[in-house]
Amino acid sequence: xxxxxxxxxxxxxxxxxxxxxxxxxxxxxxxxxxxxxxxxxxxxxxxxxxxxxxxxxxxxxxxxxxxxxxxxxxxxxxxxxxxxxxxxxxxxxxxxxxxxxxxxxxxxxxxxxxxxxxxxxxxxxxxxxxxxxxxxxxxxxxxxxxxxxxxxxxxxxxxxxxxxxxxxxxxxxxxxxxxxxxxxxxxxxxxxxxxxxxxxxxxxxxxxxxxxxxxxxxxxxxxxxxxxxxxxxxxxxxxxxxxxxxxxxxxxxxxxxxxxxxxxxxxxxxxxxxxxxxxxxxxxxxxxxxxxxxxxxxxxxxxxxxxxxxxxxxxxxxxxxxxxxxxxxxxxxxxxxxxxxxxxxxxxxxxxxxxxxxxxxxxxxxxxxxxxxxxxxxxxxxxxxxxxxxxxxxxxxxxxxxxxxxxxxxxxxxxxxxxxxxxxxxxxxxxxxxxxxxxxxxxxxxxxxxxxxxxxxxxxxxxxxxxxxxxxxxxxxxxxxxxxxxxxxxxxxxxxxxxxxxxxxxxxxxxxxxxxxx
Ligand code: XMP
Numbered sequence: 001x002x003x004x005x006x007x008x009x010x011x012x013x014x015x016x017x018x019x020x021x022x023x024x025x026x027x028x029x030x031x032x033x034x035x036x037x038x039x040x041x042x043x044x045x046x047x048x049x050x051x052x053x054x055x056x057x058x059x060x061x062x063x064x065x066x067x068x069x070x071x072x073x074x075x076x077x078x079x080x081x082x083x084x085x086x087x088x089x090x091x092x093x094x095x096x097x098x099x100x101x102x103x104x105x106x107x108x109x110x111x112x113x114x115x116x117x118x119x120x121x122x123x124x125x126x127x128x129x130x131x132x133x134x135x136x137x138x139x140x141x142x143x144x145x146x147x148x149x150x151x152x153x154x155x156x157x158x159x160x161x162x163x164x165x166x167x168x169x170x171x172x173x174x175x176x177x178x179x180x181x182x183x184x185x186x187x188x189x190x191x192x193x194x195x196x197x198x199x200x201x202x203x204x205x206x207x208x209x210x211x212x213x214x215x216x217x218x219x220x221x222x223x224x225x226x227x228x229x230x231x232x233x234x235x236x237x238x239x240x241x242x243x244x245x246x247x248x249x250x251x252x253x254x255x256x257x258x259x260x261x262x263x264x265x266x267x268x269x270x271x272x273x274x275x276x277x278x279x280x281x282x283x284x285x286x287x288x289x290x291x292x293x294x295x296x297x298x299x300x301x302x303x304x305x306x307x308x309x310x311x312x313x314x315x316x317x318x319x320x321x322x323x324x325x326x327x328x329x330x331x332x333x334x335x336x337x338x339x340x341x342x343x344x345x346x347x348x349x350x351x352x353x354x355x356x357x358x359x360x361x362x363x364x365x366x367x368x369x370x371x372x373x374x375x376x377x378x379x380x381x382x383x384x385x386x387x388x389x390x391x392x393x394x395x396x397x398x399x400x401x402x403x404x405x406x407x408x409x410x411x412x413x414x415x416x417x418x419x420x421x422x423x424x425x426x427x428x429x430x431x432x433x434x435x436x437x438x439x440x441x442x443x444x445x446x447x448x449x450x451x452x453x454x455x456x457x458x459x460x461x462x463x464x465x466x467x468x469x470x471x472x473x474x475x476x477x478x479x480x481x482x483x484x485x486x487x488x489x490x491x492x493x494x495x496x497x498x499x500x501x502x503x504x505x506x507x508x509x510x511x512x513x514x515x516x517x518x
Contacts, residue, residue, distance in 0.1 A: 004207065004371060007198045009033035010043065010050035014058025014068050014086050020335050020474055021177040022054055022084070022188075024373060029189050030200030034371065035335060038068045043077070052080040052168075052196035055087025057175065061139055062089035062099045069094060080168035080196045085137055088162065088171030095145035095169075105138040106156055112174060115151040118163060119195055120170055124186045133174035133181040135160075140173065168195060204376030205383040208240070215244035215368060219324060224366060225316050226326040227308065228253045228271070228278060230263045231396045233369060234328030235270070236381040240368050241326055242276050243384065249326075250319055251276055254311050256304070257284030257414055258400030261422040270390050283311050287402075288411050295407040297518035304399040316363060325363040329370050330377055332473065374473065394439040395473065403518040405444040413461075416499045417444040420463045423496065427489040428467070428481070437479040440467035442493075443506075443517045451494065451501035460501040463493055468515055476510040 009026050013019045013035050026033040031051075043053070053074060060067040072094055074081060083091040089099045112133045114121045133154075141159040144150065152161025152172065160173040170191065176184035192198050224241055228234045228251055241249045251271065255264045268278045290307045294300055316322040369377050374395070381391045397403055401421075405413050421442040428434040443464040451458040465486065470476035490503035506513075 004032050005034075005048040005050075007031065007051045007202075008048065009052050009054060009192060009196070009198070010041075010046070011035045011054045011056060012038050012041065012043075012070060012087070013056050014038045014060065014090070016057035016059070016084075016086070018175055018177055019056040020332065020472075022056060023331070023335075024472055025177050025185055025188050026054075026192060027202065027373065027376070028185070029192055030202050031192050031198045032202040038070055043071060043074055049077075050079060051198050052082070052192065053077075054191075055081065055083040055090060057085030057087060057136070060086060061101070062086055062093045075167070075169060078168070080191065081170070082191050083169075083171040084175060084177070085173060088173055089137075089139055089141060091169065091171055092141045092145055092148075092162070095148075097141060097145035097148070098143035099139050100142050101138060102140040102157070104156065106135040106154070107137075108135065109133070109180060110135045110154045110156070110174065112152055112154045112160060114161065118151045120151065120161070120163065120172075120187060120190050122190060122194070124183050124190075131182045133176075133184070134178040135174050137173060141171075170195075203379070204372055205379045208380055208383045211240060211368060211380075212244045215241060215366070219245055219248070219366065221248070221321075222323040223248045223250060223319065223321045224324040224326050225312060225319070225322050225363065226251045227312060228267055229328065229396065229398060229400075230259055230267050231328065231398075232374070232381065232391055232393055233330050233377055235267070235390055236377050236384070236386065237326055237328040237368050238271065238276060239274065239381065239384045239386055241366075242274070249276070250322065251278040252281055252312065252315055253278050254281045254283050254308060256287040256308070256311075256400065256402075257411055258287065258304070258402045258409070259418075260396065260401070261418045270387070274386070279315070281311060281315055283307070284411065286311065288409070291402065291409045293408060297403060300402050300409065300518070301399050304402050313363070323364060324366045326366045326368070329367040331369075331371055331373050334370060392435075394437075394441070397516055401444075403516050404441060405446075406517060407446045412499075413444050413446070416461075416497055417442060417463070419497055420444075420493045420500060420503075423492045424465050424489045427485060427492065431482070431485040431488075433467070433479075433481055433485055436469075437467040437481070438470040438473070438476065439515060440465075440479070442466075449501045453494070458498070458501050460499050463497075463500050463503045464506050464517070465489060465503060466506040466515070466517070468510070470510070470515070473515060474510075476515050478507045478509055481505070 011022050023033050023035050093099050109132050112131050116129050140157050147164050148162045150159050151163050154160050162171040176187040226238050271278045287307050290303050378391045401414050401417050402409050424442050445462040448459050449462055467479040467481050468476040469479045486505050493503050
């Protein structure tokens with residue numbers, strides 16, 4: 001049996017922007033879960049049946065003819081099913097109830113009356129019946145399907161929580177996965193532990209030995225080529241593979257000209273310390289040529305991704321018996337890219353390391369961390385004895401500085417940005433702020449502005465500084481870095497880089513912005 005799926009929750013994704021949050025909450029409870037697309041997944045074909053199913057929300061209208069549906073047999077499997085928002089409406093619609101557009105949608109905080117002796121709301125507070133919850137819906141249930149009763153209601157939505165009298169079927173109009181819902185995690189915990197009967201034993205670090213064994217069996221005597229990016233994910237993937245197959249692993253670090261200052265040297269030194277030899281491939285010119293004249297962010301990502309693959313392919317051909325390409329893809333890359341399994345959600349940006357390999361490529365793909373979130377990857381790294389300074393590094397996007405130089409990328413702009421970024425990191429570090437933010441970096445803006453240095457006019461591009469605080473990088477707040485720290489960074493950047501006229505600080509949260517500028 002798949003070591004991950006001894007007990008697991010299957011989350012069926014109808015395209016909600018909150019689906020990943022459901023997965024995070026379930027794993028925080030200590031139970032393994034996976035997200036599968038409502039479009040492509042057939043639960044009857046799963047070789048490891050889930051312990052329970054959660055139907056996510058989604059942007060569609062359950063009452064409309066072509067809205068996404070779910071295999072009806074899911075409701076007869078005997079496994080508990082919890083529908084959230086659209087997921088509940090879909091369940092109602094398919095089981096014979098009625099869903100209609102609400103006269104006024106409900107968005108934001110709402111006071112909700114919960115039937116607190118119901119198993120879904122038990123173990124919270126026996127004396128409390130009113131909770132603040134997060135609503136986000138334009139439709140509502142007006143008639144229950146046969147066999148269901150109401151277990152939650154608000155002033156505007158009298159049917160806001162439902163349960164079947166005999167079958168383990170439940171629905172919530174509000175979003176327990178969102179932190180704005182009071183005791184939302186407790187409600188999910190009740191569903192997963194008390195109703196579905198799962199044990200809270202899942203821990204990423206606990207499956208390291210199983211992962212190593214599985215990798216060993218899968219890879220046999222084959223050699224594996226791993227691309228190290230300088231980030232945490234590929235480094236942890238590298239350590240796992242090194243433990244699994246030792247010298248059969250060949251690590252490559254492609255210097256694409258889009259890495260941070262001294263990054264290639266630092267990564268090679270760390271891996272050297274861990275007993276892993278890394279081959280450095282200088283491909284700066286190749287990347288710059290491929291990116292010449294390209295300004296569209298998605299096109300740049302695609303070009304960077306393809307050029308990476310070409311360089312790997314060439315490197316692999318020079319080695320004998322390489323059959324696999326390893327990548328440090330993690331779960332949020334898979335979900336946010338919304339390719340393949342998650343095509344019900346809108347693609348925000350395509351993370352270049354997801355989406356498979358070109359058909360002509362003769363290497364198979366191994367992605368040992370594909371089902372894990374960032375914090376779980378870090379825990380695995382700790383279990384493998386990797387140093388904190390590597391594991392606690394801020395995330396760095398696969399396309400590197402390529403998505404931090406707005407518009408066209410050149411070797412010269414990459415150099416300016418590298419220096420500015422390094423200054424910002426050093427100033428943050430000296431002020432004790434680097435460890436307080438989740439991610440910080442500089443961005444190159446290709447707009448000239450006028451400045452004055454001494455008696456000279458300067459007409460040069462702008463650098464934006466960005467520092468965010470985030471738990472999961474799905475949402476983030478601009479970090480309140482003190483004015484004197486920002487001002488020290490601005491002074492040093494403009495004084496030491498003649499190619500920069502001024503420095504600005506980005507104060508936009510995610511959403512509405514994303515963390516990276518492209
Ligand atoms: P956004 O910009 O989507 O970023 O808010 C969320 C997190 O993902 C990182 N990021 C990437 N990581 N390949 C990666 O490996 C990519 O193409 C990519 N784009 C963004 C970003 O740095 C942030 O931590």
